[in-house]
Amino acid sequence: MALSCCSSSAVAALGLLALLLLPGPALFPGSEPAPPPPPPPAAARLLHYCPPLDLALSGTLALCGLLTYLAEWVQRKLMERRIMKLNSYLQSSVEKLRAWDAQQEQLESSVRLAQEAATEYNLLLYLLLRQHRAGDPRAMEHRATDHRATDHRATDHRKEHKLEHLYSRDHRIDA
DSSP: OOOHHHHHHHHHHHHHHHHHHOHHHHHOOTTTOOOOOOOHHHHHHHHHSSOOHHHHHHHHHHHHHHHHHHHHHHHHHHHHHHHHHHHHHHHHHHHHHHHHHHHHHHHHHEEEEEEHHHHHHHHHHHHHHHHHHHHHHHHHHHHHHHHHHHHHHHHHHHHHHHHHHHHHHHHHHHH
């Protein structure tokens, strides 16, 4: 998440820091500080070119820049982790969806196959019934051979039919 006060506050802070880094005589021409006693030779050269206040403010500015860079680096790493996690979640969701879609296609093809088989079965039944009702000579011949083979069952069936006929006639008389 970006720092919300980064743009306006940073500009104001840099402007104030630039004013503080300007040498004192440039801001206030009439007041010059008294020269300090001479330091040791190595530090004297450094302090002669850069006043201690300028060094402290430059160090503070460098530290602020380093902290800003670290905060942005941490934020970028956190976003990368979030993106990786979301990407893996998205990939797993896509794989689940593809598996579900393949299963649905398999189920649909099974249903289609069952419907086609049922249609074919119904057509065969219809054709068989039509052939049976039409009195196809082959079907009649088949029935005759079947009738001779099961003659004893047919006589039993005829007897039962006669009994049912008589029973139904007796019922009509009682009613």
